[in-house]
Amino acid sequence: MPRWLSGLLVLLLLLLFVVPNPAAAGNWVGNAIDSTVLFFRSVGNEVAGTVTTSGSSTDGSASTGGPDPSGGVASGDGTYLAAAPAALAAVLPAPLDASVDTGGEGTLPRSRPVGLRIPGLGVSSLFVGLGLEPDGTLQVPKTAQAVGWYRDAPTPGEQGAAVVTAHVDWLHEKGVFHDLGRLRPGDEVTVDRADGAAAVFRVTGVEEYPKQHFPTEKVYGDTDDAELRLITCGGRFDPVAGSYSDNVVVYARLARVVR
Numbered sequence: 001m002p003r004w005l006s007g008l009l010v011l012l013l014l015l016l017f018v019v020p021n022p023a024a025a026g027n028w029v030g031n032a033i034d035s036t037v038l039f040f041r042s043v044g045n046e047v048a049g050t051v052t053t054s055g056s057s058t059d060g061s062a063s064t065g066g067p068d069p070s071g072g073v074a075s076g077d078g079t080y081l082a083a084a085p086a087a088l089a090a091v092l093p094a095p096l097d098a099s100v101d102t103g104g105e106g107t108l109p110r111s112r113p114v115g116l117r118i119p120g121l122g123v124s125s126l127f128v129g130l131g132l133e134p135d136g137t138l139q140v141p142k143t144a145q146a147v148g149w150y151r152d153a154p155t156p157g158e159q160g161a162a163v164v165t166a167h168v169d170w171l172h173e174k175g176v177f178h179d180l181g182r183l184r185p186g187d188e189v190t191v192d193r194a195d196g197a198a199a200v201f202r203v204t205g206v207e208e209y210p211k212q213h214f215p216t217e218k219v220y221g222d223t224d225d226a227e228l229r230l231i232t233c234g235g236r237f238d239p240v241a242g243s244y245s246d247n248v249v250v251y252a253r254l255a256r257v258v259r
Contacts, residue, residue, distance in 0.1 A: 072211035108157035144173035177232035
């Protein structure tokens with residue numbers, strides 16, 4: 001029997017036996033109506049050739065569930081479907097009451113990062129430590145709502161380039177760095193450290209690179225001052241390759257320290 005005819009029979013049964021006594025039917029009515037609506041919507045999608053499965057994104061990209069090690073940093077899987085839950089409440093140090101302007105020249109001793117705040121994007125997140133995959137690419141956080149820092153690089157505030165990465169989307173959730181590309185030079189990024197200091201960085205540039213031409217030395221290379229690199233995915237999502245085409249990299253420099 002054709003699907004449209006089956007659906008029509010279901011609708012007729014619903015009208016004949018359920019609608020006349022909706023009070024007695026209770027929640028079953030709502031469930032039946034919802035199912036019928038979904039059925040006819042799927043039939044319409046089939047006719048239009050626009051079927052979207054539960055493992056696809058809103059733009060038709062297929063869910064792949066894993067990072068792509070072909071280049072750069074893979075930090076998205078193309079499966080963001082709906083509004084993200086509220087960001088994790090960062091466990092931050094004691095209230096900060098003194099600010100020291102470093103002029104971009106000062107550095108701090110090594111201390112692991114514990115929280116990231118980007119006021120311009122409404123970001124407040126916890127950190128997890130990251131290492132390298134067997135192929136030499138940077139690991140990615142296992143959740144959309146955490147930010148990862150590369151343990152073998154300088155910690156934020158130390159001399160050198162501290163590397164921070166997070167997902168643009170992951171397992172149907174909006175990632176912490178979903179809007180990272182909206183940052184502009186002059187915006188501030190604050191890293192709360194385990195030693196109680198808050199390192200405030202000022203964005204100096206925002207770039208987007210094809211993953212296959214990722215400028216490794218420019219992003220990860222040594223610097224004379226304390227700098228920060230925020231990295232996520234960008235460009236188009238390729239459902240065949242299971243990855244985004246580009247990486248978005250935000251460059252920032254230590255501006256002041258708050259204690």
